[in-house]
Every structure is written in structure tokens, then in C-alpha cells.
Amino acid sequence: MSVTTAREVLRGLAGSALPGWDAVAPLLRAKTLRKGEYLFHVGEARPSIFIVTRGLVKMVYETSEGGAWVKAFAGEGTCFASLVALAPGGVTSFSTQAVVESRVEQLDYGEVRRLASRHLEWQRAVSRAFEVYGLRKEKREMELLTLSAEERYQRFLDEHPDLAPLLSQRDIASYIRVTPVALSRIRSRLRRRRAS
Structure with a gap:
């Protein structure tokens, strides 16, 4: 390594x-x-x-x-x-x-x-x-200051695909400045959109 x-x-x-x-x-x-x-x-x-x-x-x-x-x-x-x-x-x-x-x-x-x-x-x-x-x-x-929580989450995933698997959902939520419950809702919404 x-x-x-x-x-x-x-x-x-x-x-x-x-x-x-x-x-x-x-x-x-x-x-x-x-x-x-x-x-x-x-x-x-x-x-x-x-x-x-x-x-x-x-x-x-x-x-x-x-x-x-x-x-x-x-x-x-x-x-x-x-x-x-x-x-x-x-x-x-x-x-x-x-x-x-x-x-x-x-x-x-x-x-x-x-x-x-x-x-x-x-x-x-x-x-x-x-x-x-x-x-x-x-x-x-x-x-x-300018992006919605959902946009911040999507941008985080797009720009840091290598980090997301290493992090807890709590850390990701904290980074995009939402509660873990709000992040769970955002993730559910995005999954529903992808499925339709």
C-alpha cells in the first residue's frame, strides 16, 4: 500500500x-x-x-x-x-x-x-x-447558503463518491447540515425518483 x-x-x-x-x-x-x-x-x-x-x-x-x-x-x-x-x-x-x-x-x-x-x-x-x-x-x-438540503446531499455524493461509503449517515447529515431524520427522508425521496 x-x-x-x-x-x-x-x-x-x-x-x-x-x-x-x-x-x-x-x-x-x-x-x-x-x-x-x-x-x-x-x-x-x-x-x-x-x-x-x-x-x-x-x-x-x-x-x-x-x-x-x-x-x-x-x-x-x-x-x-x-x-x-x-x-x-x-x-x-x-x-x-x-x-x-x-x-x-x-x-x-x-x-x-x-x-x-x-x-x-x-x-x-x-x-x-x-x-x-x-x-x-x-x-x-x-x-x-444557496443550495437546498437535497441539492447539498446530491452534490456531496457526486463530488465525494469515495467518502460516502466510509461515513456514517449521521456524519453525512451533519456535513450537509441536516438532522439524520431529514437525511433519511431525502434519501427515500431520491430512491423513489430513481425507481419511477
Whole structure:
């Protein structure tokens, strides 16, 4: 089985080799997560960039009433961070949990910033990572604000056919921002339409 590496992901973002990698490699911290295990919880100081090298994790916002909504999923080859936690004194605004057994590599953001201040290639990697994040976030906001729940579900299935079989219906419902009961109704409606 091929495992993606943080080096491959960051090099892909930069579009070229990254100078100083030999000094960075020992700073990477890898963690293997069992299904359901948390990488971090909301409110933790985690000024790091995380790269999923195997598996799938979900990022979850928790409500004051004890509920939770899935913000995003990150599969193999995806990097993510809690942007709030990257600021001096910042803490994570969401929790991250493994959907399946996963491996995640962590790199201190201060080290990445230091490298970006000295090397154009690292600047490109950081810039591209923020660009990808911004595009993903804008698309997600547009879907939540302009599409019906049924349209969001159909788009999720169309764009993420590889994820759907790995996820519980509760996680899918949470991601498209409906209750599990509402998702069940949507699925029934779609099945009836396909059958007729």
C-alpha cells in the first residue's frame, strides 16, 4: 500500500523541491489514530499544519448545547490547520477525529513561516495551501447558503463518491447540515425518483 508523505504534499503545493527539507524532516511528528480517536479537541494550542498521509479525518464544530456539526473531511494528501490556532496565543476552534484508522503528520507553523521567510518555494507552498483552503471554504459557504438540503446531499455524493461509503449517515447529515431524520427522508425521496 502506498502512503502519501508530508514531503510529497508540500512539494506538490510548492510545485518544486523544498530547500531545507533535511532540517524539517526530523521536526515532523507522525501520529497513527484509531477509528474514533481524536487528533485534537477544540480549545487546544495547536499552532501546526497537519497532513493526512493515510485515512480520513473529520473536523467538527461543537455547539454550546452539546451538539456537533461536521465542518469538513480531510483525506489522504490533504493538509489542514485551525487558522485561529496559528495566531500567537490562539487555540483550535474545532476538534478533529479519525473516521477510519489514519496517519497524520504534524509540522510546527512557526518553522514553516521561518522557512517561507527565507525560501520562495516554501512561500509558494504556504500561499497555495491558503489558496486551496480559501477556495474550499468559499465553495462550502456557497453550498450551505444557496443550495437546498437535497441539492447539498446530491452534490456531496457526486463530488465525494469515495467518502460516502466510509461515513456514517449521521456524519453525512451533519456535513450537509441536516438532522439524520431529514437525511433519511431525502434519501427515500431520491430512491423513489430513481425507481419511477
